Each structure stands twice: as C-alpha cells, then as structure tokens.
Amino acid sequence: MKDLVPLMKVMLVEKKAILLAILLGFLAAISSVGLLGTGGYLISQAALHPPLYTLTLTILFVRFFGLSRAASRYAERYFSHKATFTILGKLRVYFYDKIEPLAPALFASYRSGDLLSRVVADVERLQYFFLRVFYPPLVMVVVFITTSIVIYTFSFVMALVLLVGLLIVGFVIPFFFTYLTGNSGDHLRQKRSLLSVEITEFLFGFTDLRTNQRLKAKQAKIENFSADLIAEQEKDLMLAAKGESVSLAAAFLTAWVMLLVGICYVNAGQLNGVFLAMLVLMTLTVFETATPMATIPGHAVESKAASKRLFQLTEKQNKVDEEYKKIAVPTTPVKLAFSAVSFSYPNMQRQVLKEISFEVGQNKKIAIVGASGSGKSSILNLLLKFYKQFAGEIMVGDVPLKNISEEDARKFFGVVAQENHFFNDTIRANLLIAKPNATDQELQSVLKDVSLAHFQLDTVLSEKGLSLSGGERQRLAIARMVLKDAPILLLDEPTTGLDSLTEQEVLSVLWPKMKGKSVIYITHRLVGLEKMDEIIVIDKGKLVEQGSDKQLMEEKGHFYQLKQLEKEKFDDGVRNVF
C-alpha cells in the first residue's frame, strides 16, 4: 500500500469529481437494487389480489428506479471517465515535474531508450487506478450499507448476513487472492523481460547468430522462455478465474442463507411473507456491485508495480547541495577554464575525462578533437550541468560553475548537437523554444539566414523531425541557436553523419554565426580546423595535445597521425563527390 500513497495524493486533488462519480455510482447501483426489490414486492403484493390502487405507489417506484438506474449509470460513466482523464493529466504533470530535473542523466544511466516509453505506459496504467481499484470498493461499501439499513428494518439477522457476505466477497476474498497473487506481477514481468531480451537478440543479432550457427540454440532458448512466460501467464489467469468464481460462489451463498433465514422468520411469523421475494431479489442484485472486486487484486498489483517503478525512478534524485550565486544574464562571452577535471558517468566504471585542463578565452574559438568515444561530449554535458558530479573545477568567468544554478548556467550557451530533438509540432513551436517571444518576422528572417527560407512556420514536423533531411535538421538547430543568441557556442559534432557536400552547406551556414562569440567545437572530423584559434586533442579521456592547427601539424604528433588516417579513409561523404 505504501507504494500507492503518493499516487493517492496526486489523485485526491480531484476530490470533487471523485465524490461526484462515487455518488452517481451509488445511485446507479442502489436503483438496480431498488428496481428488482420493488418488482419483487409488487408481485408479492399482487399475489394477494388487493384492490388495484394499493399497487399504484409500488408501480411508481418500479418505474422510478428503472429510469433512475439508467440515468445515473449514464452520468456515472461520464463523470468517472472525466475524472480519470483529469487525473491522467495531473499525473503527467506530476511526473514531468519529477523527471525534469533528472534529464538527461537519467536517460543515459538506463539500458535502452525504452525507459521513457515505460514511464509513459506506467503513467497511462495509473490513470485506471481510480476507475478499477479505488472506486469500486467505495461504491460497494456505500451500497451495501444502505441496503443493509433497508433490510435491517425487516430483520436484524438478515442485515447481518448481508454484511457478513459483503465482508467476505468484498474484502476477505480479494485480500486472500492478493496474498496468493503475491509477487506474481514481478515474476511475470521478469519472465517477459527475459523473453524480450532473447527475442531482441534473435532479431537484431540475426546475422551474427546465423554465421556463428547459433540460431537453433537461440530458437530453443526462446521457446523455453516463451513456455515459461506462458505458464506464468496461465497461472495468473487461472488464479484470477478462481478468485472470480469463489466470489461468485460466496455471493450466491449469501443469497442462499438470506433465503433460509427469511423462510425461518416467515415460518416463525416474525416476517411478513410478502417481503420475502423482495429481500431475495435485493440480495441477488446487490452483489452485482461486488463483481468488480474480484479483478481488484490484479489491477492493484499492476498499479502498485507501476507506481513503485515511477516513484523509485524519481527518488533517485541525489540532491547536490550547492549554493547558487545570483548572476547577471550574460550578453558577452566570458572566459571558461577547466582545471584538472575528471569525470565518469554514473554507474560506469570507465573515466571519460581524466584531469583535463584548458581555457577558452573571451571570443576564442577552440576545437576539441578525438575519436568517437574519447569523452569529448562529456565536456558539453558538464558545462550544461546535465551532470553535476565531477572532480576538479570549471570556472565560468570568475564564478565556479558549481555555484551557478542550472538555469543560469544554460543561459551562457547556444548548443547544436549531433542529434537535436525536434518536437512533433509546428516549425514555429520548435523555434519558439529558443526565444518564446519572437515574432513570426523574426523567425522567418532567421530561417532565411540558415538557408531555410522555403520553410513554412506552420508546417508540422514529423516525429523527431524525421521528415527533414539531415542537413535541414542541422540548419534548423542552428536557427534555434541563433535565436537564443547566447555568448558561448557549444557545437557537438554538428556535421557527423552528413555527407561531405551537406557538411559543407551546414558549415558555411555555421561559420558566420561564430562572430563575436566564444566557441567550443567538438568534432572527430578534422575539416576546417585552421579556422580555430586552438585545437585540443583528447584520446581516451586524456588531453594529449594542444595548439593551433599549424603547430600541431608541424609537431607531427597525435593530431598529425589522426589527420593522416582521415585522409586515408574513403568515407561515404567523399564518395558522394563523384
């Protein structure tokens, strides 16, 4: 239950809607009970052949309950769904608030990119917590108590029987089956993920498996895991089916005992026989509200697991206590200095930066080069404060980066990365991220500036901007950088993955934007580096060389060798020239 407390808190913000839905659910259920109860009473009364007018009131009640059941069920559905969707919205915002501070460090620390899809699916699952777990017992309790009170006016013992039946069907059985279900949710998930890993390997590693003749072994493994999973699922479904039929049996048994007690009372003359049919029908109907209780264990376990995962994720925030200095919004470049910075990503054993020291003077342009995987990009991650724990010191102007708040720190930098995220939204919306108050005119002129004048601001980009070509995406990213107009530019492999013609186009758009700014240009391509004031060569996290393009070429060291190597390579870009 502990895992669900934070969820309840979020949900209970919608108190009013929840109360309304419960009230309507109660009305619908009690109308059902009333309809059949009064129906039973009506025919019992009629069997005594009284004058017709004595039946009028009962007939009226029968009709009233018939209509009120239909109407309240409709309203109940409407409001409970509305409440559910509102809760979903609140949950999204709640988790957004929790996850926002963790990005992107959180994303990197997990195995695959499916973390986020899982978050979204979990949030989605939790929206039904209200409809399937929270709401049915409440409605049921209110309905049973009301019905018991009505029955109490006829017989105390029968009311007691009903309440005991409620206790058993509504609580004892669900709790018992929740207990039996135990960790089966975890088992199921575990088995499913085992299978899913095997299948992923089977499909993505197909060629390697095949050439090494391991397909058959893999196939056998998949069949094994599949059998395991299906057996577990079967166990789960069987248990649920057992729960349902045990509930059903208990409900029937209650009705049976009610009938028995009723007959004894009639025989003893303590109950008018005219009410017997009514009481039996009410009992049979009232258990309809208890039917959803049987599925509660399954849903509860699922919600609990989803909630646990989500809250565990957000609990991971290890707070770094830092005292932030208030700083003025920068308009001109300041000096950046790294001194003996070492860094490794959380949960990774390898150090990606080892005692790196260098400076970027005002308006200076430096390139950081090295092989892919040499740790260059972590420099950007540190500057943007995506990761905060590192050894050594980074100075921004004369303030340590540690003492600048995340938001302030990011104001210094304009970023173009290798892969820039674009939202599945209009081009305008994608640009306004960089400058929320920009006018359409301003946006259009910036688009023109990056040779994208043909773009319409209202065009909706497809998911991740995949409808654009690689070059267009990079130029759009440059447009965002220009709009932000930050004093220091961080360019992280902005042309990687582009062919050389496109690379040229992008670079020719990019170079002029560097005027009057400090620049850190991270790249493993060694093109056009003579334009930079200084080149820093990083190899396996260590700074191995530092100097201008000319100096480094003359020294014939690491940089020279890299350059030779690059010259020796056909890469796809070069081949596109002819």
Next chain:
Amino acid sequence: MNKRLNQEAKVKGKIFAFLLTFATIGGVLAISQAFLIATIVDQVFLKGMGISDVWLLFVMLLFVFISRSLLSFMTTRFGVKVASFVKTMLRSRLVSKLAKAQPSNLYKEKTGKRVSVLTDAIDQLDPYYTSFLPQVMQAGLIPIMILVVVFTQNIYSGLIMLVTAPLIPVFMIIIGSMTEKKSREQMDSMLKFSGHFLDILQGLPILKAFGQSRRQRNEIEAKSNQFRDTTMAVLKIAFLSALMLEVLATIATAMIAVEVGLRLVYAQLTFHTAFFVLLLAPELYMPLKNLGASFHSGRNSIAAAETIWEVLDEEEHNPSWGGKKLSDLHRLTLKIENVSFQYNEEKSILKNINLSIEHGERVAFVGRSGSGKTTLLKVILGILPPTEGCVMVNGIPLTELQEDEWLNQIAYVSQEPYLFSGTIFENIRIGNPNASREEVDKAAKEAGIDRFVAELPNGLDTHIGEAGHGLSGGEKQRVALARAFLKDASLILLDEPTAGLDLETEAYLQQAIEKLSKKATIITVAHRLQTIVAADKIVLFSAGEIVTTGTHEQLFSQNELYQQLVSNYRGEHT
C-alpha cells in the same frame, strides 16, 4: 469473431462444441436457479409451508449455485488453456519463420516492430479466448433458452422480451457503426497524445538547454485537458448509446414486473409464474451486456492477431541449402555467376554480377554507399538468396551445399557486430562453442582485445549489456574479429568501419586483418586506402553493377572514376 483465430484454436479440439456446451449448461443452471427460488418463495409465502417441507429444494438450489460458480471457472480455464496453446504455437511458428530468412534485415525499422509482434501482440491474444469467445456463445444461446422458457410461462412477458432483447444487439451494431468509429478515432488521438508526452520527455535535454523545460509543464496540462474535453464530447455520445441499452433492459424489466403484477391481481397468473419470469428477466439481459463489455478487449486481440498474420503471411525468399560437402575445406574458390538481387518489387540492388575469387586472395569492394557492396557480401554469406544467378563454391552451387558446413568456413565482421548480453569471453566463444579457455584467450590476443580488456574490472569475464552497450564500435569489431580467429575460418567477410576510431583501435584492426589474411580468403568492403592498395583484386561498384576489377595500379592507370576517388581523398577533404 475472427475466423483465423478460431481456426488456430481448432487444432486443440472442438472448441465450439465445448463452449456451446458450457453455455447451454449455464443457461440451464440460470433457469433452474430462477425456478427453484420462485418455487421456494411461492411455497413458503403463499402455501404456508415450513423449512422442513422445502429442504430438498434448498439443497438443489445450493447445488445450482455452486455449479454456476464452478462453470464460470471451467469456462475461463478452458479459454486459458486454449489461449496458452495458441500462443505457444504462434510464437514458435513466428520464430521458425523468421529464423529461416530475414530479408527485413535490410530495413532496420521493421525489426523493432517484429520484436513487439513476437512479444506483445501474442500476449494480447488472451482475452479473445478467455472472455470474448465464451461470451459470444453465451450471448447467442442463453437469451434464446430463456425466451423459450418464458414463452411457455407467459406469452406477454415473452413478447416484451422478444421485442426488446434483439434490440440490444441491434443497438450494439448501430453503436458499432456510428459512435465506435468516432470514439476509436478519439482513442487513437488519446494514444497519440501519449506520444506527445513521450516526445516532450525525449526532448527534455533540448528544452533544458534552452531553459524552457518549466514552461512545458503548463503546456502538458493544457493539452491534457484539451484532449480530455474533446474525448468527453465523443464519449458522451458513446455513453448515450450504452444508456439506450440500459434503458431498454431496465424498462423492459420494469414493464415485465408491472405486467405480471397486474395480471396477478386479476388472477390471470400464478405468483409462482410471475416471480419466475421476473427472476429470469435480468438473466436474459446479462449475457448481452457482458458481451458489450468484452467487445473492446476482443477487438484488441483481433487487431493484435492481424499484426501476427502479417508476418506469417509474408512471402518467403528463403535461401535454400542442400546436402553436398566441400572436398577441400581450406581451399575455396568462389565464382559469382550472373547474380542479381532485388527486394520484393523495389528497384534492383545488384545487377548481373560476375566475379571470381581465388583461394587466398585479398579482395576489396569499393564504391559509394548504396552501390551494392554489402548486399553482395550478404549474398556470398548465404543470407540473401539471389533473385537470379548463383554463387559457385569449388564448382558446387551454394544452394546445394550443407548450410552448417558452409558457415563453419566463414567469419563475418559487420560494421557494427552484435554483441549478446553476457561476458566478452562468451561473446568470443560464439565463434566456436567447443573452444577451450586458452584458445579463446589466444584469439582475444590476436584480435587485440587484451589491451582494452585489461582496463575492465573482470577482464574477459566482464559482463556487457544488451547489444554490447558500453563498448565502442571499434571494440565490438575487435570482438567479432576474435570470433573469426577462434573459428579458424577460411573465408572472411569484413565490413570496414567508417566511424572515427582511435589510433590504437585502427592499428589493432589493421594488424588483425593482416594476420587473418595469411590463412584465409578475405573480402573487405573497404574504406581505407591502405586496405585497397594492399588488395590483390579491387572490385569497383556503381549503382549495383561492377564497373571494373583489377589491382590498384591497373585501375589507377585505366579508370577515371577510380582515379577521381583516390585523388579526392588524398587531397583536401572537401
């Protein structure tokens, strides 16, 4: 209902016969229950009998109650068993289909979808068998049984039911055609909205870099609520239809109650009959309402099944194999004769390729991306069956060779070899499962893995995550090369990396390839001038055709395309 899903389950036995039997028993039990209750109440209330007179009926009622709950369990149990059977069989069929050939390897994005077909889609079949199918049977049978019984008791109540009960399926069909489509569209856009939420989460780094992440939360709430309101507008109508159903069932029940009540007053009916009919009324509508409830999950299952059929029905282009053995395993001569390849109806990737490769030759495939180099490598490997022509090995067509024997001779090192979760040691040993620790160590050393492994906490026994997470592309290639050493292959197919590797990895790769080429024929999709110059035979590709073959000197002096190519990357890089 879905014919094919029923068909798949039929292998298990006559499921319809079973389910219909279950439904019939259910109907009989429901009617018996109503009859017993009506009789007991009648006898006690009007005939003044005591508990000792009706005890037998009481015991029978208890029996009926228990049977009904047992039957509900049995029905689900049967459905679960059928579902398990179908799921096992379908997954196994999908896997063996995909294991035979995977032309979709050419299209990476398809592979991701396949994973979800093999996992999620199959899991989603449960509700079809456990609830949807039994409920279809119950809804088709039980109301009719009850109607028949009611008609024998009281024609007027029977008529009320006869008029109202069929209206429920009719209403369902109307809902089906009118509101369902709309509400489904809306549900789709709800899903899309989830996609939007995902999009924002994925874009968080960018939002943060631009200082916009806080502002976005309001956007999420606004959009959520907006979606809620449009959804509710649609659901309002969908619920209205459900309301009509509800009204119909309740009004009918109320009408029956009043009707039998009034007849009772005028003594046209006995109390017993009246009560019996009133008890039967909810039993009549119950299965119809239940069906409506499980309709949605049934349709989800059917939609999931569609994705499964799609894969199963895909046309097969499987490479075929025979039983012939090679006479000389360590001397391979390859002859590629008139090989063309195209995937489905798309434009051809290889056109009429002719090429012969002698034992021990070093061959370099050169050309721009998309010119067919890697495809030809895969044809030689035997993964892609050529649309036309054939590959001859020592004079025997590849399709007549034993698959295992052929693969035993080959090592394939792709640009990004796939590493399996497990240790590096295990990953190397995939090359030869019978290899000893020493042999693996030796292969690792030859591929130059020992150097980077030394930095890892457990050396070769370090666990690597799914898909070799945590290793760079060059390191993965070195692992794949170690597999090649371990295998002692006589043909090596290598896709040289284009990514920027560090100097050390470059050097190691080079050394390893050098060593391998002493023992084996080696075909490289080449990106390095060194490799190309050192090759015995350079094959120049353009648009799926071989332009020319020859040594570096020959091509350089004769072929303009090749000259351009070489001078282009000897000179400045742009």
